[in-house]
Amino acid sequence: MEKLDRATHVLQIDGDKGEVQIADEVVAIIAGMAATEVKGVASMVGNIKNELVAKMGMKTLSKGVTVEVTDTDVKVDLALNMEFGANILEVSGVVQDKVKSAIESMTGMKVSEVNVRVAGVVLS
Numbered sequence: 001m002e003k004l005d006r007a008t009h010v011l012q013i014d015g016d017k018g019e020v021q022i023a024d025e026v027v028a029i030i031a032g033m034a035a036t037e038v039k040g041v042a043s044m045v046g047n048i049k050n051e052l053v054a055k056m057g058m059k060t061l062s063k064g065v066t067v068e069v070t071d072t073d074v075k076v077d078l079a080l081n082m083e084f085g086a087n088i089l090e091v092s093g094v095v096q097d098k099v100k101s102a103i104e105s106m107t108g109m110k111v112s113e114v115n116v117r118v119a120g121v122v123l124s
Contacts, residue, residue, distance in 0.1 A: 028062035034102035035095050040086030042122035045079040073112040081120040092116040
């Protein structure tokens with residue numbers, strides 16, 4: 001896997017068919033969608049830029065997700081809100097497993113870390 005620039009990576013090169021590239025943003029979207037499917041996760045938490053974009057009416061599926069994609073692996077940082085009453089350690093473990101599995105199965109990239117930061121608790 002060759003790194004082209006800081007936002008796009010080559011997944012596959014086939015002399016007959018061409019190449020397959022993936023943007024970091026796509027990896028972040030996969031991670032965000034996988035995390036929000038876990039029972040106990042109320043929402044993702046974005047940074048200031050993402051919050052301003054959301055207020056202007058545009059939503060981003062990678063809100064609260066930072067990915068670092070290198071030639072050898074992917075590292076993911078997630079910031080999320082948990083539902084009140086959810087077991088934080090248990091839900092975080094499920095999120096880590098689900099995000100890792102989703103990225104690896106959809107992209108073929110190796111995920112070395114999925115870090116979860118619980119930013120808040122939300123009453124459902």
